[in-house]
Amino acid sequence: MKALWLLMILVTAWTGIGFAQDLCSFEIVDNASVGLPAAPFEKGGLALADIDRNGYPDIFCLRWAEPGYSRIYLNNGGHFQELTTHPIQQIEATERGTRTTLWVDFDNDGDKDLSLATTAGIHLLRNDDNVFTEVSAAMGFVAPKPGVFIVEWDCNNCGWADYDLDGDLDCVISQLSNPNLYLFRNDGDHFTNVATQAGLDGISLAKEWRVVFTDFDLDGDPDLVGRNTFFRNENGQFTDVTAALGFATVGNCWYKRFFDYDNDGDLDFFKASRSTTEADMDELYENRDGLFVNVSNEVGFVSQKFPHRGMTFGDFDNDGDQDIFMDKGVVEGYDNLFVNDETSPGVHSFADVAEYIGLTKTGYRKGCGFFDYDRDGFLDIYMPSPEFDHLLYRNLADNGANWVGFILEGTISNRDAVGSLVTVYTGDKKQIRLTRCGDGHFHQYNPWVHFGIGLHTAIDSVVIRWPLGLKQKLTDVAINQYHEIKEPDATRVFSQQDAMPMAFRLQQNFPNPFNPITTIRYELSQAQPVTLTIHTVRGEWLATLVDHQMQTAGNYTATWDYRNAAASELATGIYFYRLQCGQSVAVKKMTLLR
Numbered sequence: 001m002k003a004l005w006l007l008m009i010l011v012t013a014w015t016g017i018g019f020a021q022d023l024c025s026f027e028i029v030d031n032a033s034v035g036l037p038a039a040p041f042e043k044g045g046l047a048l049a050d051i052d053r054n055g056y057p058d059i060f061c062l063r064w065a066e067p068g069y070s071r072i073y074l075n076n077g078g079h080f081q082e083l084t085t086h087p088i089q090q091i092e093a094t095e096r097g098t099r100t101t102l103w104v105d106f107d108n109d110g111d112k113d114l115s116l117a118t119t120a121g122i123h124l125l126r127n128d129d130n131v132f133t134e135v136s137a138a139m140g141f142v143a144p145k146p147g148v149f150i151v152e153w154d155c156n157n158c159g160w161a162d163y164d165l166d167g168d169l170d171c172v173i174s175q176l177s178n179p180n181l182y183l184f185r186n187d188g189d190h191f192t193n194v195a196t197q198a199g200l201d202g203i204s205l206a207k208e209w210r211v212v213f214t215d216f217d218l219d220g221d222p223d224l225v226g227r228n229t230f231f232r233n234e235n236g237q238f239t240d241v242t243a244a245l246g247f248a249t250v251g252n253c254w255y256k257r258f259f260d261y262d263n264d265g266d267l268d269f270f271k272a273s274r275s276t277t278e279a280d281m282d283e284l285y286e287n288r289d290g291l292f293v294n295v296s297n298e299v300g301f302v303s304q305k306f307p308h309r310g311m312t313f314g315d316f317d318n319d320g321d322q323d324i325f326m327d328k329g330v331v332e333g334y335d336n337l338f339v340n341d342e343t344s345p346g347v348h349s350f351a352d353v354a355e356y357i358g359l360t361k362t363g364y365r366k367g368c369g370f371f372d373y374d375r376d377g378f379l380d381i382y383m384p385s386p387e388f389d390h391l392l393y394r395n396l397a398d399n400g401a402n403w404v405g406f407i408l409e410g411t412i413s414n415r416d417a418v419g420s421l422v423t424v425y426t427g428d429k430k431q432i433r434l435t436r437c438g439d440g441h442f443h444q445y446n447p448w449v450h451f452g453i454g455l456h457t458a459i460d461s462v463v464i465r466w467p468l469g470l471k472q473k474l475t476d477v478a479i480n481q482y483h484e485i486k487e488p489d490a491t492r493v494f495s496q497q498d499a500m501p502m503a504f505r506l507q508q509n510f511p512n513p514f515n516p517i518t519t520i521r522y523e524l525s526q527a528q529p530v531t532l533t534i535h536t537v538r539g540e541w542l543a544t545l546v547d548h549q550m551q552t553a554g555n556y557t558a559t560w561d562y563r564n565a566a567a568s569e570l571a572t573g574i575y576f577y578r579l580q581c582g583q584s585v586a587v588k589k590m591t592l593l594r
Contacts, residue, residue, distance in 0.1 A: 261299075318452025470488065
């Protein structure tokens with residue numbers, strides 16, 4: 001009776017402003033009915049991504065400590081099947097604890113590669129059509145062992161981002177016993193630790209081992225946030241701006257997220273408490289012209305203090321405001337789902353509604369994530385659980401709200417489109433989402449971009465700022481569906497309705513990296529002279545594949561066998577291919593591995 005009474009009050013409050021819509025409710029899914037089997041190991045996190053590229057998000061359930069091994073469940077249209085050719089079972093057989101696992105296309109070839117960290121080191125597994133090969137040592141992706149008598153050194157694969165804006169993804173790694181970070185710059189055929197050059201050494205980063213990449217100032221380059229330290233990225237150099245942002249007394253930020261809770265176009269900051277003994281609380285900081293102000297009491301986070309082990313953000317009721325879900329960690333009791341309500345124009349408040357909308361299982365948790373496993377446009381919740389093996393809450397999508405989603409693919413920028421800023425305009429409402437790879441210790445959320453639009457029946461426009469700065473505007477975007485959007489080449493105008501490029505389109509070579517031959521594809525929309533050449537990183541000409549040849553509209557391919565014009569074989573490294581069509585030029589990068 002109490003639950004029904006409170007839910008009626010909440011629904012009344014939600015219908016007073018904005019859209020006359022109800023909250024959504026959840027039901028727990030029977031694991032066997034969706035193909036999620038028993039998983040007899042100590043669970044410690046998750047990674048959600050479309051690993052096999054079939055259009056449905058898959059589950060990586062992380063093993064925290066031996067015995068046992070992590071499990072991968074491929075999503076086949078809302079039903080899961082365990083991946084039997086496991087990429088890291090052999091690693092976990094010899095390394096005790098797995099800390100963070102991230103799916104990332106580090107080589108821009110279209111396959112989701114796998115990076116992970118354990119108590120013993122870090123690993124990078126290249127994916128070639130779902131065949132995984134460890135390339136850590138060959139690529140220089142190695143975190144040295146600390147000195148003295150340390151047996152385990154707790155590496156953490158914190159996140160990937162294109163920090164130097166060169167078109168590929170770089171990685172930040174931390175070690176619990178090491179005061180300095182590793183910043184691995186992606187140089188195509190190898191990784192180089194550039195932490196010292198980037199200003200991330202010698203600054204007392206002890207225990208900054210839950211670091212995340214995020215562009216908190218929305219200036220286009222990814223910044224870094226540690227446990228309680230904030231670093232702004234300025235042209236590849238990181239500067240401590242903790243005090244300048246207003247975070248000098250923020251306390252421990254074990255689990256944190258920048259997101260636009262009030263839809264005013266900038267990123268606000270939320271942190272969750274980790275324990276009942278440490279000096280940290282659930283707190284929300286509002287971004288006021290670059291200075292962050294604690295507004296926790298004003299919006300409903302009054303002295304919240306629980307040992308959370310994970311949190312996730314998303315618009316579960318599709319009303320146009322992002323909500324917050326936090327697991328209860330090791331404390332008995334209901335998890336927290338704080339629904340975000342615009343009580344008056346520009347004024348928001350949060351209330352915990354978990355108990356009243358079906359989120360009623362209790363027990364030990366370590367990690368949680370919103371994701372739309374059945375692609376109905378309403379966000380579901382997944383949590384690893386020792387009591388239930390898997391806790392999958394299905395969103396019943398029972399409030400009639402509308403939505404739109406985007407699956408982004410970079411072509412000039414990194415293939416995963418990490419660092420994209422997507423803005424949706426509906427009526428007088430503006431919403432933004434920033435894409436990331438790595439969401440804190442043992443977390444990776446599904447990278448699809450999801451927006452609720454309430455009872456709006458149309459979207460005015462969508463603007464995508466791609467990671468390397470290109471802005472793309474979409475109009476006439478259909479609602480209640482996901483849209484697969486590729487980054488347009490800077491040489492042409494693009495919209496969803498384009499059947500052919502207006503000038504030309506140069507695609508990424510495949511395979512990449514390659515040995516011995518790679519294929520370059522391009523498209524022409526009209527007859528024009530074409531020149532395709534190969535160059536060094538310094539711009540020196542090496543070979544000509546198409547020499548000022550008049551070609552009609554259509555699709556074309558050219559191959560290169562890593563030889564220069566004199567038929568000499570070239571060494572491992574990064575090369576560029578340049579397509580000139582009439583007066584327009586496009587250039588892309590490729591990597592030769594020998």
